[in-house]
Amino acid sequence: MERATKCIPIPTAKRFVKQCIVAGGAKEVHAQAMADTLIAADHRGHFSHGLNRLEMYVKDIQTGSTVGDGEPVTLKESAATAHVDGKNNLGPVVGNYCMKLAIKKAKECGVGWVVAKGSNHYGIAGFYALQAVEEGLVGFSFTNSTPCLRANRSSSYTLGSNPISCAAPAVADDAFVLDMATSTAAYGRVEINHRKGIPIPNGWGADPNGRETNEPSEVLNGGGLLPLGGAEESGGYKGYGLAMMVEMLCGILGGGAYGPNVRKWGTTSREANLGQCFIALNPDMFCDGFGERMQDLMDSQRNLTPSEKDKPVLVAGDPERMHIKKCEELGGIPYPTNVVDHMNGLAKELGVKPM
Numbered sequence: 001m002e003r004a005t006k007c008i009p010i011p012t013a014k015r016f017v018k019q020c021i022v023a024g025g026a027k028e029v030h031a032q033a034m035a036d037t038l039i040a041a042d043h044r045g046h047f048s049h050g051l052n053r054l055e056m057y058v059k060d061i062q063t064g065s066t067v068g069d070g071e072p073v074t075l076k077e078s079a080a081t082a083h084v085d086g087k088n089n090l091g092p093v094v095g096n097y098c099m100k101l102a103i104k105k106a107k108e109c110g111v112g113w114v115v116a117k118g119s120n121h122y123g124i125a126g127f128y129a130l131q132a133v134e135e136g137l138v139g140f141s142f143t144n145s146t147p148c149l150r151a152n153r154s155s156s157y158t159l160g161s162n163p164i165s166c167a168a169p170a171v172a173d174d175a176f177v178l179d180m181a182t183s184t185a186a187y188g189r190v191e192i193n194h195r196k197g198i199p200i201p202n203g204w205g206a207d208p209n210g211r212e213t214n215e216p217s218e219v220l221n222g223g224g225l226l227p228l229g230g231a232e233e234s235g236g237y238k239g240y241g242l243a244m245m246v247e248m249l250c251g252i253l254g255g256g257a258y259g260p261n262v263r264k265w266g267t268t269s270r271e272a273n274l275g276q277c278f279i280a281l282n283p284d285m286f287c288d289g290f291g292e293r294m295q296d297l298m299d300s301q302r303n304l305t306p307s308e309k310d311k312p313v314l315v316a317g318d319p320e321r322m323h324i325k326k327c328e329e330l331g332g333i334p335y336p337t338n339v340v341d342h343m344n345g346l347a348k349e350l351g352v353k354p355m
């Protein structure tokens with residue numbers, strides 16, 4: 001049965017998030033950065049990283065475990081690189097600062113590579129990679145995150161679902177936008193199956209002893225996620241390797257927390273000190289015609305004969321594009337009514353106008 005939804009216009013959703021974050025104690029520009037990131041996630045169809053995380057960010061600001069009014073600082077810089085201390089500001093504040101710097105450097109010398117420590121959860125990785133695309137550049141973004149994923153052969157959960165995003169401009173406003181966790185499925189998807197009372201597919205998660213399971217409650221209560229690819233036999237060691245690569249680019253390179261040292265979800269007694277990495281690359285520094293060749297490559301895949309009727313071949317970024325189109329047709333983002341009700345309960349506590 002379809003769940004009841006309520007369509008919220010994007011400006012309303014952003015106003016709501018901004019006011020809740022301000023009510024929590026952050027300054028307006030920081031709250032705006034958070035609103036832009038969270039609502040972009042929902043708009044793109046990644047509901048696991050949107051409005052439903054708002055309460056956690058408000059709590060982080062209220063308890064002072066995240067700073068609501070500071071500024072990131074550049075510690076070390078070369079023409080193409082920068083090392084940034086996020087100073088424990090909200091993740092999107094740090095992410096926007098770093099990506100802006102990477103874009104500036106890429107325009108000046110072909111590539112900009114910026115690594116931060118002292119950051120917080122920054123939402124969807126694609127939000128930052130897409131900022132480079134808007135400037136005609138190729139963008140990459142990576143973050144480490146709370147330990148919830150196990151190495152192959154391990155029984156404990158010591159790595160994050162460390163996402164990778166790579167976005168590349170094609171012709172007009174078309175773009176390749178890969179934005180993915182290095183776990184097979186994001187944690188939020190396991191929660192959704194749990195709420196619906198349905199098992200999870202093979203390769204998603206494992207129980208508290210590290211054994212693969214199809215039972216979402218075992219994953220959520222002491223278990224965790226499997227790396228992209230699932231079990232060792234199905235290539236899960238490749239996802240494990242990618243999660244380690246993200247740790248190297250983020251926590252190790254930047255000097256923030258890494259691997260099992262990253263704080264757990266919901267912990268407010270110490271700073272998250274996440275590591276994040278942002279790269280912008282100017283394709284004009286290489287062979288002419290990048291956008292046209294990128295478009296040709298993407299279209300060559302999209303135009304393939306589908307193996308299943310009514311399931312066209314897509315390229316990364318297409319599902320999100322389809323969701324954005326759906327939102328346009330609906331006149332807003334379709335949220336489950338229970339999510340809207342829950343958010344309005346939070347708004348009441350904070351003295352904010354409901355959605």
Ligand SMILES: NC(=O)c1ccc[n+]([C@@H]2O[C@H](COP(=O)([O-])OP(=O)(O)OC[C@H]3O[C@@H](n4cnc5c(N)ncnc54)[C@H](O)[C@@H]3O)[C@@H](O)[C@H]2O)c1
Nearest residue numbers: 123124125145161163177178179180181186314315316317
């Ligand atoms: N901040 C964090 O700590 C954190 C951690 C994990 C994930 N995330 C975010 O969660 C979001 C969801 O991650 P996910 O791995 O569940 O995403 P997903 O599995 O829904 O999609 C991953 C990628 O695959 C592409 N894709 C999906 N179906 C496709 C198809 N049929 N053909 C071609 N391409 C297709 C999508 O466009 C996307 O680029 C991402 O935005 C990610 O950045 C954030």
